[in-house]
Amino acid sequence: MEDKILIYSYRRCPFAMRVRIALHEKKLPFEVVEEDLKNFSEKLRSLHPEAKVPLLIHGSRVIYESAIITEYVDDLPSSEPRLMPSGAGEKAEVRLWTYWCNHQFKTDLDRFKYGTSRFPEAECVGAKERLMVHLGKLETQLSQSHWLVGKSFSLAEVHIFPFVRQLSRIQPVPEFLSQFKAVSKWRDEISQRPSVTATLTL
Numbered sequence: 001m002e003d004k005i006l007i008y009s010y011r012r013c014p015f016a017m018r019v020r021i022a023l024h025e026k027k028l029p030f031e032v033v034e035e036d037l038k039n040f041s042e043k044l045r046s047l048h049p050e051a052k053v054p055l056l057i058h059g060s061r062v063i064y065e066s067a068i069i070t071e072y073v074d075d076l077p078s079s080e081p082r083l084m085p086s087g088a089g090e091k092a093e094v095r096l097w098t099y100w101c102n103h104q105f106k107t108d109l110d111r112f113k114y115g116t117s118r119f120p121e122a123e124c125v126g127a128k129e130r131l132m133v134h135l136g137k138l139e140t141q142l143s144q145s146h147w148l149v150g151k152s153f154s155l156a157e158v159h160i161f162p163f164v165r166q167l168s169r170i171q172p173v174p175e176f177l178s179q180f181k182a183v184s185k186w187r188d189e190i191s192q193r194p195s196v197t198a199t200l201t202l
């Protein structure tokens with residue numbers, strides 16, 4: 001692969017973490033422009049219509065939206081392993097987990113984590129209970145199957161793990177997390193993957 005891959009990232013951003021994990025899993029060399037969340041560079045602002053990280057530049061291509069970037073990276077020729085399963089049904093499952101993460105899990109995680117310092121009180125009421133329902137959904141899946149989709153680590157893990165990690169890094173650690181034993185085991189196993197440990201040092 002000739003063109004250099006450059007990502008605009010922010011160390012603590014779970015969306016950017018998705019992209020860094022995917023690139024490490026695929027063993028694709030890349031360079032990182034570390035952005036300051038409170039003061040994005042002019043370059044990033046000029047390239048991203050919503051001024052957000054992550055953003056990827058590959059040759060003349062500019063790609064944003066983390067789950068679009070990870071699919072792009074996965075589709076690059078001669079890059080292995082494939083992180084998106086090959087069957088139509090399993091592809092749809094990965095995209096459904098991603099949709100659920102972006103629209104449900106993350107929504108309630110943010111309301112639980114930040115509360116009324118960021119969100120209207122009405123949105124925060126019941127956030128913990130909704131989050132526990134979401135964790136129950138993950139727990140059910142991971143009690144039946146080692147991975148979220150199919151028989152191997154996939155983009156479903158790449159997309160969801162950073163948010164489960166974010167939840168478990170809240171201080172004090174939410175006491176209800178220990179109830180979700182399969183989720184905790186899954187998170188701890190993924191935390192040890194070289195792609196994740198490499199990502200955490202960036």
Ligand SMILES: N[C@@H](CCC(=O)N[C@@H](CS)C(=O)NCC(=O)O)C(=O)O
Binds near residue numbers: 014015016064065
């Ligand atoms: N849907 C986007 C979300 C990216 C996102 O929200 N990134 C945050 C940092 S974690 C950001 O850049 N926020 C800046 C802002 O919203 O002004 C994706 O998947 O890439």
